Amino acid sequence: MHIKSSGSAxxxxxxxxSGIFRDGGAGSRAKSRFRKxxxxxxxxxxxxxxxxxxxxxPGQETTWAYAHAPTYQEPxxxxxxxxxxxxxxxxxxxxxxxxxxxxxxxxxxxxxxFWDGIRFGVGDPASxxxxxxxxxxxxxxxxxxxxxxxxxxxxxxKKKQVGTFWLESTKSGRRRTIKTDHNWKFKxxxxxxxxxxxxxxxxxxxxMQSHFELRLPLDAYDIANTRKAQAITGDAFxxxxxxxxxxxxxxxxxxFLEGQMLMNSPYGLSFPGIIAAGHNATVLxxxxxxxxxxxxxxxxxxxxxxxxxxxxxxxxxxxxxxKFNPMQRILYEVVLEAQLAVEKFACAGVTIAxxxxxxxETLQRGLDEKFYALGGKSKMAYKGRPHGVSxxxxxxxxxxxPFREYGVEPMKPGWMISNEPGLYGKFRWxxxxxxxxxxxxxxxxxxxLITKTGCINLSKGIPKRVSEIERLMARPRRx
Ligand SMILES: [Mn+2]
Numbered sequence: 357m358h359i360k361s362s363g364s365a366x367x368x369x370x371x372x373x374s375g376i377f378r379d380g381g382a383g384s385r386a387k388s389r390f391r392k393x394x395x396x397x398x399x400x401x402x403x404x405x406x407x408x409x410x411x412x413x414p415g416q417e418t419t420w421a422y423a424h425a426p427t428y429q430e431p432x433x434x435x436x437x438x439x440x441x442x443x444x445x446x447x448x449x450x451x452x453x454x455x456x457x458x459x460x461x462x463x464x465x466x467x468x469x470f471w472d473g474i475r476f477g478v479g480d481p482a483s484x485x486x487x488x489x490x491x492x493x494x495x496x497x498x499x500x501x502x503x504x505x506x507x508x509x510x511x512x513x514k515k516k517q518v519g520t521f522w523l524e525s526t527k528s529g530r531r532r533t534i535k536t537d538h539n540w541k542f543k544x545x546x547x548x549x550x551x552x553x554x555x556x557x558x559x560x561x562x563x564m565q566s567h568f569e570l571r572l573p574l575d576a577y578d579i580a581n582t583r584k585a586q587a588i589t590g591d592a593f594x595x596x597x598x599x600x601x602x603x604x605x606x607x608x609x610x611x612f613l614e615g616q617m618l619m620n621s622p623y624g625l626s627f628p629g630i631i632a633a634g635h636n637a638t639v640l641x642x643x644x645x646x647x648x649x650x651x652x653x654x655x656x657x658x659x660x661x662x663x664x665x666x667x668x669x670x671x672x673x674x675x676x677x678x679k680f681n682p683m684q685r686i687l688y689e690v691v692l693e694a695q696l697a698v699e700k701f702a703c704a705g706v707t708i709a710x711x712x713x714x715x716x717e718t719l720q721r722g723l724d725e726k727f728y729a730l731g732g733k734s735k736m737a738y739k740g741r742p743h744g745v746s747x748x749x750x751x752x753x754x755x756x757x758p759f760r761e762y763g764v765e766p767m768k769p770g771w772m773i774s775n776e777p778g779l780y781g782k783f784r785w786x787x788x789x790x791x792x793x794x795x796x797x798x799x800x801x802x803x804x805l806i807t808k809t810g811c812i813n814l815s816k817g818i819p820k821r822v823s824e825i826e827r828l829m830a831r832p833r834r835x
Contacts, residue, residue, distance in 0.1 A: 376441045377490050381577040381664050387492035394436050398450035400566040403517035404510055408542035409433040409444040426624040427665055431751035432521050435571050437491045441475055445502055449509050455495035460502050516555050519563040520546055525759040532759055573770025578666055585663035589670050590818035592616035597828040606631040606645045617661035626660035626667035626753045637797025638780040649676045654684055656797050667753040669774050671801030678829035683785045683792035690722035691798045694777040698745055702804050702811040708746045708763040715745040715777050736781035746773040767806045776801035
């Protein structure tokens with residue numbers, strides 16, 4: 357691996373704040389980048405906008421801090437401010453003559469900082485200067501004053517309209533909402549405040565749609581960060597293939613692969629990896645990762661690392677022995693062909709629903725022509741399609757509305773999607789006097805950046821051809 361240490365996200369001398377501010381790779385331009393994002397939102401939504409960060413860090417809902425996820429901020433707030441700290445609120449007041457942006461943070465608490473490290477806090481002038489310098493928000497207030505300031509700002513606005521963010525379906529007839537997260541809780545709190553001041557009914561609206569329209573197409577920094585995440589993820593994968601004969605259990609593969617990724621990124625994993633040998637790979641979200649790896653088995657790996665706030669989400673399926681057997685090879689190449697067909701077809705204007713049609717039709721045809729026609733038999737737990745071939749990616753590994761209504765929207769340049777056909781089931785084939793009989797899961801996943809004329813495969817450098825994988829696994833092993 358030849359990846360230089362990342363350094364911190366914030367200039368030297370300001371290093372103490374590097375854990376709580378993600379400049380998104382924009383460096384000294386971070387301030388104008390975040391400010392532009394907030395302006396664009398205000399242009400789209402001319403109302404009082406209030407957005408909450410996460411109420412606590414990962415694990416802190418229990419007794420003590422357990423910060424296992426280096427980036428944990430609510431993505432709306434992360435996207436607009438870069439602040440990776442719990443208990444913040446962003447208020448946008450388009451057109452206000454006082455200040456059109458206010459960031460609310462907690463009071464400085466040296467006792468808390470003794471345990472959990474430094475935070476941006478009211479009452480510490482140096483910290484407030486820093487938060488203004490990095491985010492470009494000029495007005496920073498105590499979060500305890502939020503209710504009062506919110507009411508004052510609302511009273512001053514001619515149109516009593518308020519926007520906030522919560523996750524809901526907007527297209528399908530049945531209204532579905534996520535009611536378990538901090539965004540919903542915050543929405544309820546705002547509704548309570550509005551009731552107190554007798555605000556008109558229906559004055560609170562969801563900015564989800566506008567926000568996603570702005571957030572989903574990645575900018576140049578996001579794309580650079582994504583490329584970096586891909587490079588680290590790919591190098592870790594290649595290194596893992598070189599060492600594969602050492603791994604007799606799924607958890608050892610996971611430890612090695614994730615160790616290689618984490619050694620080269622301070623931003624954490626995109627998600628806990630799936631390392632599934634043999635029949636375990638037929639469980640789509642297998643997470644146990646502690647079974648022995650059988651000699652002739654295929655091993656499915658679904659993994660990736662973050663860089664800044666961008667993610668890699670890669671799947672590869674490799675033979676534990678270093679060589680695919682004839683049946684594994686046929687099935688693998690059928691999946692790969694479907695994946696290449698999706699990549700060829702992906703383009704702005706096309707929908708993910710159409711990608712699905714292309715993917716699963718190609719895969720079925722491949723199975724018919726290259727497996728069933730040769731006498732192969734199969735038994736699957738599903739009919740036709742095991743899962744969607746693509747999901748949106750960005751600030752979150754699965755980005756966009758959680759109900760995936762974006763699947764029927766024409767894709768836009770700058771969207772990043774996964775391309776992940778899979779095949780899962782029992783397969784049997786008699787060939788040259790041998791019987792191959794295996795329960796197999798194969799998934800091959802790349803990440804694509806949609807452009808006007810097609811797409812860029814950001815994962816191009818991560819080996820997936822049978823010959824490449826076998827070559828990397830056959831390299832002389834280090835002792
Ligand atoms: Mn994925």
